[in-house]
Amino acid sequence: MPSIVADYRASAGIDIEHDRADRTAGNQLQMPVTVLQQNWGAALGFDAAAIWRAWAPDLRHVTVNHGHFMAEEAPVETTKEIRALLIR
Template sequence: MLHDQADRNACTALTMPVTVIQQDWGAALGYNASALWSAWAPKLRHITLNSGHFMAEENPEAVSQAQRELMQS
């Protein structure tokens, strides 16, 4: 936790590609994962899925596809 805070204080960014997968209802409730992560991950790819809380169980094809694409980037 101290290392995370030090990185935030230093405005350190993640240099690798990052994928954030968000449920569509999260955005409907006003939670914007892209806005939260974009400051830390300039190579951000944001995906919104029609899914409940456990996306890997409810929409495994889309989650697997996003993981494959991240590993190929």
């Protein structure tokens, strides 16, 4: 459990510094990326595609109707998207 807490703590601290350094250096992900975004996040105005496109020029963004545990709530759709990503 401590490693989970440390991961959350890092995402609000040192990860931000590392992200800024990468962005300043112009670093981007060189592999294809797929983002599955919950529809309620999009409805609240959270634009996951815009955020991720800055990091991943080869981005596929999909809005889904299931919740946080996508693999459990919609295993068929989640598997389909993972397979499509692996083919890309």
